[in-house]
Amino acid sequence: MPTIHLATEDHVTEMVGRRLIREIGPSFETGVAFQKNGFGYLKSNMDKFCELARRSPLLLLTDLDQENCVRKLLSTWIGQRQLSPHFLFRIAVRETESWLLADHVGMRKLLVKGARNLPREPDLLPDPKRKLLQLAGNAPREIKNDLITARGALASQGLGYNQRLGDFATNDWSPSRAASNSPSLNRTLVRLNELAQRLSSG
């Protein structure tokens, strides 16, 4: 069974990555899932990831965040290194949350009333996480309590944020549905499928 390693910067993105690998075919499975909170870990280990990808395929997911240009981000991360064709370096525009928001059917199931004004082009949102938190304000109470902080709390998100969205990505989120609204996710799926074909044929 071909395995694909996964490198991500947070729990939610890891779950999205696992789901993407499942999407390309039942015979593929996630190898080692490298994840420590924050992109610093990924960036500082680029040499090792490059080396690893020479041995077995690797999917690295990161956020564009406030960077303006994908190419610029790529050049600061990769520099002069030669990437193995088995190294998929993919960037969510701007955050993993835009990919989640892009699946409207799934979002309606999760947020119910909160899903009234879902963004049609989530890749264009300047701050998709904030948008998601905003929408969650009208979600059913249980979901809302997990995702957003209690009034007056000194915290940026709810205690159950990572787990709730991680579960959503695993169980209810459909990458193919989401890809129709998110060009950056669509490109990622295309590249993953190409990789899958290469692996199966060779």
Add this chain to the structure above:
Amino acid sequence: MFATRLILKNWRNFREVDVPLTEGTTYLLGPNASGKSNFLDVFRFLRDISKAQGGGLQKAVLDRGGISKLRCLHARRDPDVRIEVHLSEGLEENWRYILSFRHENRGARRILISTEQVWHNEKCLIARPIDEDKSDDTRLTQTHLEQIQTNQAFRAVADFFSDVTYLHLVPQLLKFGDQIGGKRLEDDPFGQGFLERVARTTNKTRESRLKKIEKALRVAVPQFKELGFEKDEVTGRPHLKALYLHHRPNAGWQREDQFSDGTLRLLGLLWSLLESNSLLLLEEPELSLNDAIVRQIPQMIQSVQKQSKRRRQIILSTHSAALLSNPGIDARGVLVIVPNQNGSTIREVTQSEKDGIMSGFSIAETVLPSTRPESAEQLGFW
């Protein structure tokens, strides 16, 4: 009822402390030997004074090795040890309990109360010493808090203190209890009597709690399947038993002496969360648990509390970056102990730490680094 503020003077290694406490979970951070346990001990001390059996000020002080062990070494002119707790129940009920004491200068060197005050909604119910106290100073060896006749007007406060639970479960004491045959401390802080506590609850309550715990354990412990309770037919001793998924389906149940340390600690933690609605003091709940499980503790506390009607106020001491890695932890509940040459002080999160937290960083990233000892790297060369 819950504690909203704690003010201390000359308590152990704290010369002065004045901190707010939240209704939910307070996270107490600080380097080793900075006084985390001493801070928790204030509430244990008040419990020892007010508990129904074998309580009282004199014993509580004696059990701690006398006032010389209790009073801050850095205490200067004013020799009194002073504790002030603010409590609140709903919006209307506000209480304040103030106790200060010192020892006699001569004679038997008894511990004497220098002040004991109880306030209810800004009305002073008790302000000792009163005239009788002055004419008969033996009266000053006992608090009103510890006496049923005198604490009637503020029974709710006395009950709050006497119901405080402290948990620092030491799995080995539970597993090897029979062999060690150890002496058990009265309030069983180390969980030796944990099984008896489980046994004392009614069947129905026990079943429902164990079901909830079972659900959580299934997530945390791979292969774990079922949790049960039984009494040994021969000895009558209570036991917990667990069933694991196994390549031999009839491999049988395992008793608690075969549980892992982590499983036992997690069990104790979950049980205490469900047990009552009083203040719960947790000493480093992360010990012997996998980081991935530790990461879930804050959320686990929240979800257990959501399930049950009772909500415990919790004060938790920790070193663990994993435990503090969830950016959802409310930083208003974070207290940092800062040791310095004149004893320790306690601070809340600073403005720059607040900025970090509101930008999406976790407590582990913003606050924890400041508690790291500066010369820790040197230890490797020792």
